[in-house]
Amino acid sequence: MTGQRSDAYRDDRAHVFHSWSAQRTLDPVVIEGGLGATFWDEAGTRYLDFSSQLVNLNLGHQHPRVVAAIQEQAAKLCTVAPTFGNAARSEAARLIAEAAPGDLQHVFFTNGGTEANEHAIRMARGTTGRHKILAAYRSYHGATTGSITLTGDPRRWANEPAMPGVVRFFGPYPYRSPFHAESPEQETERALQHLDEVFTMEGPQTIAAVILEPVVGTNGILVPPPGYLAGVRALCDRHGALLIADEVMSGFGRCGEWFAVDHWDVVPDLVTFAKGVNSGYVPLGGVILGPRVYETFADRPFPGGLTYSGHPLACAAAVATIEVMREERIPERVRDLGERVVRPRLEKLRDRHPSVGEIRGLGLFWAIELVRSQETREMLVPYNAAGPAAKPMADVIAACKARGVWPFTHFNRIHVVPPLIISEEDLLQGIDAIDDALEAADAHATA
Structure with a gap:
């Protein structure tokens, strides 16, 4: 200008x-x-x-439906502490759970994707009693202390040292294969062998979770070759670790499914989301929990929370967004x-x-x-x-x-x-x- x-x-x-x-x-x-x-x-x-x-x-x-939903909620109740029930929050949680893969039925709300990943890590560690997290190179998981440590791209470098316990692995990238593979099938086989070796070398009994973007976003839109995500699910099951799918960028229709993992019929233990859940009109993110994690905290407190968890204006926008996505x-x-x-x-x-x-x-x-x-x-x-x-x-x-x-x-x-x-x-x-x-x-x- x-x-x-x-x-x-x-x-x-x-x-x-x-x-x-x-x-x-x-x-x-x-x-x-x-x-x-x-x-x-x-x-x-x-x-x-x-x-x-x-x-x-x-x-x-x-979008007129989302704008109207925010306006209507603002006229009714702008904010409420997360200890209370609220219709907008409850409905948003129900709709998100209905869209979620497999048996994931409970939603912990955050203000965005980085907080979602922070809390997912806390849930995984609390559930397993283990401390290590396996995270990929060529990944982005957020900018707060824990999630920037999970991140595999250069934005992490200036923020180190940060959260302990994160171990890096290579995910598949057939065009620039770190495994010198000559076909997608070979890339899957070698990438899974590599990840299994990381489990072995780090001690499976120390590893709480693998976190990955089902389709890597900022770091290349890397679509996994056939069988890879199912193979990671199997490795997590074999070694007693949780699988965390970071769907902050790939979720809510971006990949042509409600969640990218749906392309491969893989059910994670935890799914993190943000961004497209309400197009960012009001900040919102969250973690969708499977039964293993939910039951861990059914009778003992979860050690985490946020003042604006499930903010009514953000949840009203999410409800309208999901309704539009369904209807259209x-x-x-x-x-x-x-x-x-x-x-x-x-x-x-x-x-x-x-x-x-x-x-x-x-x-x-x-x-x-x-x-x-x-x-x-x-x-x-x-x-x-x-x-x-x-x-x-x-x-x-x-x-x-x-x-x-x-x-x-x-x-x-x-x-x-x-x-x-x-x-x-x-x-x-x-x-x-x-x-x-x-x-x-x-x-x-x-x-």
Whole structure:
């Protein structure tokens, strides 16, 4: 934005401390409004929201049913302590439990995903009497002390040392296989063998849980090869550990199912959620508990809690969100768009651009991995690139925005993660804009 800066911009620069940022380098866009899959800044420039903000805006901006539910609840009761019962909280818990996989029937509410993972770890340790947690590289589980320790990407580094007891393992990534696998089946076999060896070397009797994203989100939209999640479930059962599925990003329709694990008929012991449960209109997250964990705390207190656990405004938004998703068959719609529209369109894009190494995803949860060479698979920018080394991706991002699309990017990838209510026309328009923008990446690639 040029010329006179607005009061909102000046106050932001004078007083707001932003996350994950060097403060003096920031030049934030001030957002004025949004509707559906589009938002606009205070200068009136409009963008297709291909990031769903932070992959949370599943029902898009300003969905009238969700806004009305918040307004109605605010007029009735804005807040109540978690020790009390409340209709909005009770109904939200019932609807979430009905959508949950298998026999998970109880919900502990938090304010977001990072707190959900913190409490899931506490539940697992309390249930098993063990202290170690196995967590994957190429993962993100949140930014508070425990969940940033669980996280496998570079955001963890500056926060170490943090919570003790976390042990890292490699999950499957067929395109860049850490196991030198030559097929998805081999990747599954070798990844499970590796995880089993980690159990053995760490002492199974010390391991409380394995935590993983069923479809890895920010760190690559890595869809597990066939049999992997079922194999992890079997390893946890064999060694007496719990399985925690972090569905904060992949849940509530994003992958074309209520929860991503439903694609593989795997039932975790604990599922953590946030983001899409109410599109982030009011902060909300939680943990869905299976019977083993619930029974542990049925007759002895659970040592955890939050002032705003199950906040009525947030829960009212969740109720409206789930009702809309049911009535409009959002998961089924997303599954159809992913296979009928996104996959074939991205396959054509891959064939056109020498900078595209792989496309992968489910539903409306896709990654375009950019490379300098399709043959060597060298990343377009180095892992965790910053400064001049990151310029090729910065050029692609700028080209997307110049074409009216606000992208979600991480390292050498563009993620296609628009709101689940996006029209087919806008979805194609956004992919076409990315297609054009990839010429900036092609300039750094070998044909």
